[in-house]
Amino acid sequence: MIVVKVGGSEGINYAAVAEDAARLWxxxxxxxxxxxGSAETNRIAEALGHPPRFLEHPGGLTSRLxxxxxxxxxxxVYCGKVNKMLVELLQQRGVNAVGLSGLDGRVLEGxxxxxxxxxxxxxxxxxRDTYTGTVERVNTHLLTLLLDxxxxxxxxxxxISYEGEAINTDGDTAAARVAxxxxxxxxxxxxxxxxxxxxxxxxxxxxxxxxxxxxxAYMTHAEGRMKKKVLGAAQAVQHGVGRVVLGxxxxxxxxxQALAGRGTVIA
Amino acid sequence: MIVVKVGGSEGINYAAVAEDAARLWxxxxxxxxxxxGSAETNRIAEALGHPPRFLEHPGGLTSRLxxxxxxxxxxxVYCGKVNKMLVELLQQRGVNAVGLSGLDGRVLEGxxxxxxxxxxxxxxxxxRDTYTGTVERVNTHLLTLLLDxxxxxxxxxxxISYEGEAINTDGDTAAARVAxxxxxxxxxxxxxxxxxxxxxxxxxxxxxxxxxxxxxAYMTHAEGRMKKKVLGAAQAVQHGVGRVVLGxxxxxxxxxQALAGRGTVIA
Numbered sequence: 001m002i003v004v005k006v007g008g009s010e011g012i013n014y015a016a017v018a019e020d021a022a023r024l025w026x027x028x029x030x031x032x033x034x035x036x037g038s039a040e041t042n043r044i045a046e047a048l049g050h051p052p053r054f055l056e057h058p059g060g061l062t063s064r065l066x067x068x069x070x071x072x073x074x075x076x077v078y079c080g081k082v083n084k085m086l087v088e089l090l091q092q093r094g095v096n097a098v099g100l101s102g103l104d105g106r107v108l109e110g111x112x113x114x115x116x117x118x119x120x121x122x123x124x125x126x127x128r129d130t131y132t133g134t135v136e137r138v139n140t141h142l143l144t145l146l147l148d149x150x151x152x153x154x155x156x157x158x159x160i161s162y163e164g165e166a167i168n169t170d171g172d173t174a175a176a177r178v179a180x181x182x183x184x185x186x187x188x189x190x191x192x193x194x195x196x197x198x199x200x201x202x203x204x205x206x207x208x209x210x211x212x213x214x215x216x217a218y219m220t221h222a223e224g225r226m227k228k229k230v231l232g233a234a235q236a237v238q239h240g241v242g243r244v245v246l247g248x249x250x251x252x253x254x255x256x257q258a259l260a261g262r263g264t265v266i267a
Numbered sequence: 268m269i270v271v272k273v274g275g276s277e278g279i280n281y282a283a284v285a286e287d288a289a290r291l292w293x294x295x296x297x298x299x300x301x302x303x304g305s306a307e308t309n310r311i312a313e314a315l316g317h318p319p320r321f322l323e324h325p326g327g328l329t330s331r332l333x334x335x336x337x338x339x340x341x342x343x344v345y346c347g348k349v350n351k352m353l354v355e356l357l358q359q360r361g362v363n364a365v366g367l368s369g370l371d372g373r374v375l376e377g378x379x380x381x382x383x384x385x386x387x388x389x390x391x392x393x394x395r396d397t398y399t400g401t402v403e404r405v406n407t408h409l410l411t412l413l414l415d416x417x418x419x420x421x422x423x424x425x426x427i428s429y430e431g432e433a434i435n436t437d438g439d440t441a442a443a444r445v446a447x448x449x450x451x452x453x454x455x456x457x458x459x460x461x462x463x464x465x466x467x468x469x470x471x472x473x474x475x476x477x478x479x480x481x482x483x484a485y486m487t488h489a490e491g492r493m494k495k496k497v498l499g500a501a502q503a504v505q506h507g508v509g510r511v512v513l514g515x516x517x518x519x520x521x522x523x524q525a526l527a528g529r530g531t532v533i534a
Contacts, residue, residue, distance in 0.1 A: 044343075047315050072348055076311075079366075080347025081339055084425075084433060087370045092431035098371040098409070099346075103354045105365045105418055142365070145416055151372055151409065158351075164359035166351060 001030040001184045004255055005175035007191035008036025008082065009225070012249045017190070018089035020255040021152070025095050030147055032182065033090075033097075033154045034175040037074075037082040038064070038225075044081075045073050055118035055127075061227055063116075063132065066168040071131045071158065074168055075101070078156045086154050098151045102135070102159035103166055105142035108174050110135045112161035133167035135159050135174045138181040172225075176232035180239040187236050188258040189229045190249035195264030196221055196230060210266045212237035233266040243267035268297040268451045271522055272442035274458035275303025275349065276492070279516045284457070285356035287522040288419070292362050297414055299449065300357075300364075301422045301442040304341075304349040305331070305492075311348075312340045322385035322394075328494055330383075330399065333435040338398045338425065341435055342368070345423045353421050365418045369402070369426035370433055372409035375441050377402045379428035400434035402426050402441045405448040439492075443499035447506040454503050455525040456496045457516035462531030463488055463497060477533045479504035500533040510534035 002024075006017050017033075025031055041064075042052045050073060053065040066074065083099040090097035102108025112133040115126045146153050155178065159169040172189055179187035198205035200223045210218050215234035222230045226246075233244035244266040247258030257263075269291075273284050284300075292298055308331075309319045317340060320332040333341065350366040357364035369375025379400040382393045413420050422445065426436040439456055446454035465472035467490045477485050482501035489497045493513075500511035511533040514525030524530075 044315075048311075049314070072352075075351045076343035076347035078347070079351050080343035080345070084342045084346050084368060084370055085339075087368075088427075088431065088433050091370060091373065091427060096372055099368070101351060101354075101366070103351055103358060103364075103366070105363055106358065141416075142418065145412065149408075149412055160355075160358055164355065166355050 001182050002186045002188065002259070003032045003034065003175055003179040003182065003184045004188045005034040005172060005190065006036065006249050008038040008040065008171070009192045010039050011192040013251065013254065014086060015089060016252050016254055017249060018086060018093055020253045022090060022093035022095045024255060025152055031152060032143060032178060033086065033152065034171060034178060035082055035086060035154065035156050036171045037078040037156070040081060041074055041077040044077050045070065048073060055116065057118055058124065062224070064168060066131045067129060068131060071166055071168060075158060075166065078158070083154060083156045090152060090154070095152050096150055097154050098146055099154045099156070101156050102169065102174065105139050106160050107139045107142055107155060108135045108157065108159035108169065109137040109139065109162065110159055110167070110169065112163065112165055112167050131165060131167050133159060133161055133169055135169055135177045138178050140181050143182065170228050172228045172232040173235070176236040179236050179241045183240055185242040186259060187233070187241050187244045188247055188255060189233065189244065190247045190254050190258060191229070192250055193226070194248045195246040196226060207264050210264060212266055215266065237266055268449050269453045269455065269526070270299045270301065270442055270446040270449065270451045271455045272301040272439060272457065273303065273516050275305040275307065276459045277306050278459040280518065280521065281353060282356060283519050283521055284516060285353060285360055287520045289357060289360035289362045291522060292419055299410060299420050299422060299445060300353065301438060301445060302349055302353060303438045304345040304423070307348060308341055308344040311344050312337065315340060322383065324385055325391065329491070331435060333398045334396060335398060338433055338435060342425060342433065345425070350421060350423045357419060357421070362419050363417055364421050365413055366421045366423070368423050369436065369441070372406050373427050374406045374409055374422060375402045375424065375426035375436065376404040376406065376429065377426055377436065379430065379432055379434050398432060398434050400426060400428055400436055402436055402444045405445050407448050410449065437495050439495045439499040440502070443503040446503050446508045450507055452509040453526060454500070454508050454511045455514055455522060456500065456511065457514045457521050457525060458492070458496070459517055460493070461515045462513040463493060474531050477531060479533055482533065504533055
């Protein structure tokens with residue numbers, strides 16, 4: 001079993017991901033595909049006159065400010081546009097894919113954040129009206145049911161809160177949670193960089209290997225969204241996933257290349 | 268087993284549909300929910316600068332002109348916004364709903380139209396670049412698998428062509444096909460009118476009952492989208508569905524009311 005997360009930044013080669021996933025699937029690899037959609041969400045939100053806003057949190061992480069209108073735009077892009085595009089690409093390659101959000105069958109479940117702390121002009125502020133949260137539980141029953149009957153699950157945020165609300169959640173840490181719950185041999189986090197770079201954005205400074213116990217020491221090299229990938233990777237390895245590879249989704253055969261160790265391997 | 272189709276026109280009471288579906292589901296009714304999204308698709312398409320266009324076909328039926336960009340907007344609204352909204356409403360009422368498009372698991376499959384004939388200023392024209400088609404096959408395996416394991420399927424167009432392309436398809440006739448394949452006792456087609464009206468839009472002119480063999484005689488009363496509902500209804504009854512009710516989705520307990528015979532009953 002492998003869990004593959006494909007990011008939603010510019011430059012992702014979705015056709016290559018689908019092609020590679022289809023080949024592995026037909027060879028008998030059990031596979032769950034997880035995806036993002038952030039760049040396209042930004043574009044659609046702009047076009048709809050509700051431009052994206054991001055919050056900077058204490059500690060350096062950032063996240064999308066997800067009010068109810070943003071949540072609905074998020075769902076349109078992640079669940080409607082990107083998810084169905086990936087399902088279509090897989091179906092065209094003979095794979096019987098089934099798209100799911102975290103709401104469907106409560107696949108990704110967790111608490112909605114009651115208060116989101118963020119920094120504005122150096123001051124700590126709080127918002128209580130956002131639809132965001134973290135994944136604590138994975139409905140492996142539905143994923144396993146589909147896999148056992150020949151359906152490849154294609155999974156996307158949002159997740160669902162314990163009260164049944166759709167909540168925006170980070171796709172990388174959600175994928176890590178899925179990999180842990182399914183006890184995957186490998187979790188691949190593929191994006192538009194070759195892996196963790198010592199000097200971002202210099203791609204020749206790729207860090208090829210990080211021992212799981214030393215992840216904290218490498219966090220200084222993680223820029224922006226890469227921080228959550230490295231954190232998710234460390235969590236996954238600590239909870240029994242064989243290895244995590246931060247790999248490149250812009251290339252041909254991106255899954256096979258990551259499985260072969262191209263990228264940053266955390267084990 | 269009942270199949271409930273909820274339209275996508277203005278005025279639909281989605282919360283009442285979800286509430287009623289949840290009550291019936293918890294009482295043990297096997298249920299598949301199918302939905303539309305046309306009015307919201309028109310709004311989003313306008314907002315994105317790609318306003319909707321409709322084709323008038325010989326015979327009087329109309330359909331959305333679905334080029335590739337329209338198809339993607341269609342997917343965003345039907346699969347992303349409306350589908351996830353219904354799944355969320357059901358989850359909040361304790362029902363483990365799973366949203367599916369016709370692409371997912373190839374639930375709704377059929378041929379893509381090679382040529383769409385339409386009238387423009389009285390002249391017959393043809394377009395070959397549209398993503399539209401009709402549903403010929405229903406993957407009852409996936410629907411039954413989900414139902415047997417406690418998941419309520421919430422199904423929406425698009426369908427998938429035999430070549431694996433997403434295709435816009437009429438939701439009413441798709442729901443009729445699902446009802447036939449599942450040998451449903453009842454198919455409910457709920458929209459923003461009380462049923463088939465003798466003198467549209469005079470709601471007091473409701474036709475309460477149509478014998479299936481006499482549907483053709485009533486087609487003159489069917490306006491716009493109602494034509495496809497009446498055609499779908501007749502097909503369903505002819506192929507073994509116990510009865511079809513054209514009912515009102517603006518009221519409280521819309522499913523229960525339609526099951527009780529409120530609306531236009533075709534049997």
